[in-house]
Amino acid sequence: MHDKPLSKLAGHLLRRLPGASHPARHHAGPDRFGLEEEKVLRFTEDRLDPAEEGRLAEEVAAVLPLGWSLSPRAKERLHAVTEHLGGERQLLEWLDRHPGLPRLTARLVALMGTLDRYSDDAEVVEALRASRAEDPFPAGLENVLPPGTSEETLSDVSYRIDELLFERQTQDATRLALATTDWLRDATRSSAPSSSGISEMRELMTHLRKDIGEADAAA
Structure with a gap:
């Protein structure tokens, strides 16, 4: 993943909450996949072999999608992994490897963080x-x-991207993400070039479009 999107994240990815238009509601699901307690403990002690670490990354x-809805125990385990890696940015970099x-997922989460920002x-x-x-409703x-x-x-x-990931509709989430980056790149091309926010958004969408497309092709 390109460094630029990661450098611009606000550092609250794992505490993202639904906005006013999406009131919190019960979602059943993430905890049944869970994070194995023993595996998390061994990871924080640097005792996992590469194959086990790959399974932990899976x-x-x-559990990252709609992470705010996780049970307290699941949140604690995710927090332990995140802290061991050094923070949220390092968590995404680890997943990206x-x-x-x-x-x-790491690249889609980076996009979601950028959209929120x-x-x-x-x-x-x-x-x-x-x-x-x-064009009221861009393609996709x-x-x-x-x-x-x-x-x-x-x-x-x-x-919506987060929700699709939560529902295990990974391809739909990816299609929506790519359509979003295309729309935002096109929209910002027509805007005043003097705006630093607009220019930065255009650059970030270019990087994220490439990153997500490559990850999807290799998945």
């Missing part, structure tokens, strides 16, 4: 409004975007 990738679902950026929101005035987003554009629009898309 387990972590399975394991091909398949872990790498793809720019969701209330006034210049970005205005660029999206201008883009949707010409017809059943995702609401009619209007607001400070919650990108967070809404981020939440």
Whole structure:
């Protein structure tokens, strides 16, 4: 994964909460996949062999979506893995070193964090409004975007990607992610080049589009 998207993450990926348009509700699922307590303990003591570490990465990738809905025990185990690695950025870098679902999940989570970060950026929101005035429902987003554009629009898309991952609809989540990066790249190309936020968003979407596409092709 390119370093630029990781360097811009706000550092609250594992504590992402549903926005006002997505009130918290019960989701049954992540804990039944779980994180094996013994495996987590051995990982924090650097006693896992490469094959076991790969299986742990698969387990972590399975519980990251909608992580706020995990049970306290599952959250503790995920926190232990994260702390051992050095933090949330290091967790994504670790997942990215394991091909398949872990790498793809890491790159989708990086996109979700980026969407959340720019969701209330006034210049970005205005660029999206201008883009949707010409094309209200960009390809791949017809059943995702609401009619209007607001400070919650990108967070809404981020939440939907998260939800699809949670539901194990990985290909649908990936398709939505790629459609989103395409839309945002196109929308920001038409905006004022003097805006640092717009320029940065365009660059990040270019990197993330490539990263997610490569991970998907290799999954």
